[in-house]
Amino acid sequence: MPERTEAPLHPHHPIEPSHPDSPDPLYWVTPRHLAGDDGALAERIGDTLTGLGWNMWPTSRNTLLYVSPDGLRGAEWILAAYPFELGGLPVAWQLSARPHAASALTEWNAYFTAGVPHEALADLLLALDACATPDTGFEGAESVLTALGARGWWRDRDRPGTTATDPGFSGSVSLEMLPPLIHDADPRDDLLGWQAWAEPVLGAPYLWCASFSASAPHELVAAFASSLAAPGPVPRRRLPEGAEDRLTVVHRS
Numbered sequence: 697m698p699e700r701t702e703a704p705l706h707p708h709h710p711i712e713p714s715h716p717d718s719p720d721p722l723y724w725v726t727p728r729h730l731a732g733d734d735g736a737l738a739e740r741i742g743d744t745l746t747g748l749g750w751n752m753w754p755t756s757r758n759t760l761l762y763v764s765p766d767g768l769r770g771a772e773w774i775l776a777a778y779p780f781e782l783g784g785l786p787v788a789w790q791l792s793a794r795p796h797a798a799s800a801l802t803e804w805n806a807y808f809t810a811g812v813p814h815e816a817l818a819d820l821l822l823a824l825d826a827c828a829t830p831d832t833g834f835e836g837a838e839s840v841l842t843a844l845g846a847r848g849w850w851r852d853r854d855r856p857g858t859t860a861t862d863p864g865f866s867g868s869v870s871l872e873m874l875p876p877l878i879h880d881a882d883p884r885d886d887l888l889g890w891q892a893w894a895e896p897v898l899g900a901p902y903l904w905c906a907s908f909s910a911s912a913p914h915e916l917v918a919a920f921a922s923s924l925a926a927p928g929p930v931p932r933r934r935l936p937e938g939a940e941d942r943l944t945v946v947h948r949s
Contacts (some may be wrong), residue, residue, distance in 0.1 A: 723928040724947040728813050729867040729894050730903065731943065732936030737788060738773050740814040741821065745771055748825045764835035765818065769793045769824055770802075775810060780877045782905035783893055785809035789817065803881045804911035811894075815930055819923035823916050836914035837871055840890060843918040844869060847925035858888075858914075862925065866942055867894045869921050880909035890917045892924065896939040904941055 697944040725731050733740075742760065745750065750771070758776040765767070775788040788810040792802040808817055837858070841851060844860040852859035852870075859870040869892045874880075878889060887910035894903040908917055929946040 704810050720933040723932050723935065723945050725932055725935065725943045725945055726927065726928050726929045727862065727864070727927055727943075728815060728928075729862060729868075729924050730939045731813050731930050732811050732903065732939065733814050733934055734932045735934050737810055737812065737814050738775070741771070741789060741817055742773070744818040744821055748821070750825075750878060755923045764825065767797050771821065775777055782807060782809050782875065783902040785811065785905055787903060788812075791821070791829070793824070797907075801881060802879065802907075804909045804913075806878050806906065806908045806912055806916075807878065807917075808906045809902075809904050813904075813924065813930065815926070816920050816924040820916060820920040823919035826865065827913070827915065830840050833920055839918045840869065840871075840892075841933060843922040844925055847922060847927065849925050860921075864942065865898070866896050866939075867918075867924070868892065869924070874910065875907060878907050878909050880911050882910055890914075892921070896942045900938060903936055 738760075740763070742752070745762040748764075750764050752762045754758055755761055755772075757774075760773040762771045770792045772790045772792075773788065774790050775786060778786050779790075780787060786809060787807045789808045789812075791806040791808075793804055794801070795803050803931060806820075841857070841860050845851065847870075849860045849862050852861060855870070858872075861868045869890065871888050872891050874887055874889045875891075880889070882889065889910045889912065890908040892906040896903055906920070935943060
């Protein structure tokens with residue numbers, strides 16, 4: 697994610713957004729990566745995790761911690777704690793995984809700001825819940841770019857082995873030097889990790905950002921990227937500020 701000085705629908709996803717009593721019209725919009733989170737990122741992801749059988753506890757930091765039944769994977773809604781920012785936006789969800797139940801340290805972490813499309817994060821969680829010990833080697837990085845290419849995203853001409861961009865140049869997924877505060881089991885400070893972001897207008901504030909630590913399995917990043925670039929329209933009652941002119945309303949009810 698560049699440094700700034702200024703600040704088809706998955707069958708597991710509900711059809712309706714979580715504003716059933718809202719007077720606002722329901723829009724079906726594309727592209728997904730610019731559709732925002734509909735103001736329902738906490739509820740939608742919480743529902744996904746509950747549906748997967750993960751247990752939830754409120755914490756003393758006013759966060760919500762979800763833990764998988766095997767105790768090896770966690771997801772925490774940390775927006776209220778405001779731990780740090782990515783691209784000038786506060787981090788809202790943190791995902792983590794441990795190699796075994798006795799481990800006190802996480803093997804890898806992933807961080808997502810508010811505004812990230814909840815469908816993409818939910819698909820990542822479904823993939824995380826389904827996998828056991830996916831490969832974390834660098835050679836798997838190609839799977840992320842292949843997943844994006846299959847959805848019509850373009851490889852960067854200057855960095856074809858590490859970066860892909862949507863045809864409208866409003867979203868990117870790239871293997872980059874990690875920003876500060878991204879924790880990983882590997883303590884080296886020169887590691888590369890996947891980062892993703894949406895920038896509706898060049899030079900304008902980011903719509904959302906995501907960062908995966910260096911040991912995050914490439915196949916999980918590929919699941920997130922493939923969902924992020926999925927071509928089907930998604931339902932929204934709130935169109936994200938700054939991205940309205942880049943969205944196509946396929947249907948309005």
